[in-house]
Amino acid sequence: MSVTKSHHNLDVVHHGIVLISDENSTSRSSRLLLSKDELCIQVNDDGTAEPEEAKDILMENATRQVVIVKKPDSGFGLSIKGGSENAQNMPIVISKIFKGLPADECGELFIGDAIVEVNGISIEGQSHDEVVNMLKSSGDQVTLGVRHFTHMTPFLKPAQSLQPDSTLDQLFDGRSTRSNKAQSESRFSDSKWQQHIDGREKKWKTLTSLPLAMAYVTRYLWGTDNIRSNSFEVRAVDGRSSGIVHCEDTSALEQWIAHISKHILSLNHKSIKMSNKYLHQSEQISYIGWVNEYLNDDDQEELKIRWQPRFLILKGSDVCFFDVPPLNSEDLNKCVYLYKCYDVAVKQVPNTSPRRDKRDNCFLIETPIQIPNHYLSFESPSGFELFEQAYYRTVYNTVSQMQSRTFACNFEERPSGIVFDIKQGISLYDIPTKSYIWQYRFRDLQAVADDGKLCVQLSFTDDRSLNSDKIEVKDIECEDVVTVVFNLHSFVLAKIVSTDPDYLKSNRYVGNAED
Template identity: 50%
Template structure:
């Protein structure tokens, strides 16, 4: 259901992680009418007692330790933890048998869990932000939709609460408003990983002083109309900042449990322009995509991943160093949407694969560009070298990009290097977009008057080769001058 509400008879309240839509009590739905109000308690500590089977384990895996809180990362089917039905992936273990886990190492907590007692009492608290990036419980249904899993997890996170706690929550949330009984809350939208749009759905037409917010489970705020442009811009700014702050918190918390090569550098929404030949009949030409930069991967989803298995359900998955991001100026936009980019990748073909995306704000686009460049620097620095099969003067060769050695050509039949140059020796490069790649190097040894040497190679993966060369150049520049991209953003 979609509801249009005018700001003169509506009040929006923004708290730490949710947006509440309120109407004057006289205009609010009566009891029994559809108001879309959710009742959810703040996450509280729960106590769960596990009964250990003789000679068996509890059936949980944990991550964290010392400065990072201990969390459950996996629950094994059929084991004591699974049989209780009261423990969930993403639960932080606060105490084991009434002994605090704070400051203890991972191994120390493991030993606490391995106590010889037939019963182990755990005090836990659910940490929602990191759940999507941990292993899910193997007994969960693989057929559930993201919406169903989200609703299920909401129910799970409430497990173990006492009847008294639930009663207090019901009593507190049944009141129209704690501070003002003239207003009634008719809708609450959770802001972590929320999607906000000022466009008519699926189009490039901007709404007039109006916007829509959708939570991670697909719940909509309805179309929120503001009485003037000033109010409209203020609300957009407030909501955007809250969403970004919550997303940043989620990234920071999740990265504590991920290896260096898996670190998340960006999460957020973009809209993709779908070509007529690719979209289903009657579907929107602009469709939302959830974007994650994780390690060297660019991941695009139809819905935010709610667990680790969802991370494998990408609409698109590319390596950042095989990809180029090109900002689109106003003269070259495909329609009226602003803040647009082309995302190009070489793939396994000679011709690049191209996707056209739009960000809701210029700040979001700039933030993504910075994260993308950081992602390239980190991944290339870790990779150090990459070789592409090619042909040079009719001979099978490999062109090598190396952070220390620069650009070189390896002759396969003779197993020797034909030529080698530093990155800074590259004067220019051109390609035909199909197979031929020409590099011009400065070379004081050259007999040419201008001291330039021209090298021409042919490669079946031409665009991937070109994008990788750009990635290595970027990594070299950032390594020498970390602030270079702040002063000279790539376009």
């Protein structure tokens, strides 16, 4: 059941009763409350939860000794974050546990566990690199002293975000009331919600609230191309998960996804506006959002997943890939991949064409270095459309500011420079004579072909040509042939947009992966 209703005191825009399950398929009836900036999960307040919090404190203070034994040709299978850096003493926290590897198979380690000892040696005051070296030098077996903290999420923002380890375990934990006291004090719990069922009054308590800014909603099973039936999952920027939310029918599912996605987009737009106040005009952000990337075979073998969420940002002239959203200006410089928008090509993979698996809304970001070429997928067609239009607008703004680019080349065995100029078009500069030997408008360009290595062929319409078809073909040799071709496409696009501002509205797909 899902209902759209206004509750002015809580600013709820949508609410409903759902089933929420964890990765072990354990399900529990819950209520979702959606506001403009949070998704709140509530459970029935039956009064059975233990009132004291003493056991939580004891559990957090207790040190567990966990022995991990390496497999041949593998590591321990975990990643850590934290440490003493720049006068900040952060706990060393387990941020990733890789499926199928020793840390996962031992069954005694969890995302959020803090490591306090390595082989009986305290790591208090140690830096991240020092602890990594201790683990590496441990040989094939290591004994970790770990403690469980229920409030470690703030330390995991750079690492746990969007990993397939749901923090919703607390939904099925008798201690959930105590461990979520902080969340229960949120604005959603200012007054308890009540519902009359079978003549009885049913009370709800807030279990957790997920911020929607830069959150991620998906219908896919984690890391796969298998779509869930009438269910979805929301992952917050800090890595917390809603669990798998099961709706009663397709209509309710579509309503929830539409409402949540709408507010995520609205909050992301506000984040962009706030960030741009502190960024130079040439570094303005035009797009932020989640996309999934198809992993290569090596990644699949280790992680046993095929798709990895990436946070994509268009900033100034840059296309930036992040594992997790950057939360400050320093994080903006820590992207996984960085490309200039005019040095890459965006090509849609039509749903009717062969794809790598069953995921829809796929596209390629091709790079001059060939590897990596990024095979990506959005959750919906509208997601791709938003990114595509932002990308083409970014290319137009960047090329308009840049005006021209020149690439060294050889033409008819003479050292030359191929020049792309937003005003003058395409021309060839002969270095020995220091003069331009031919020039064409962008509109004269009929075809571009290249061998991906050294040669590019440009075909122009030329009324002065002696050829019967009035086509002049120019063969050029250059070292960065793919970069040259991608830049040419960017200049052509910018020129089209400059002469026809409505082009982006009427021609969504400039590139096609079948071309």
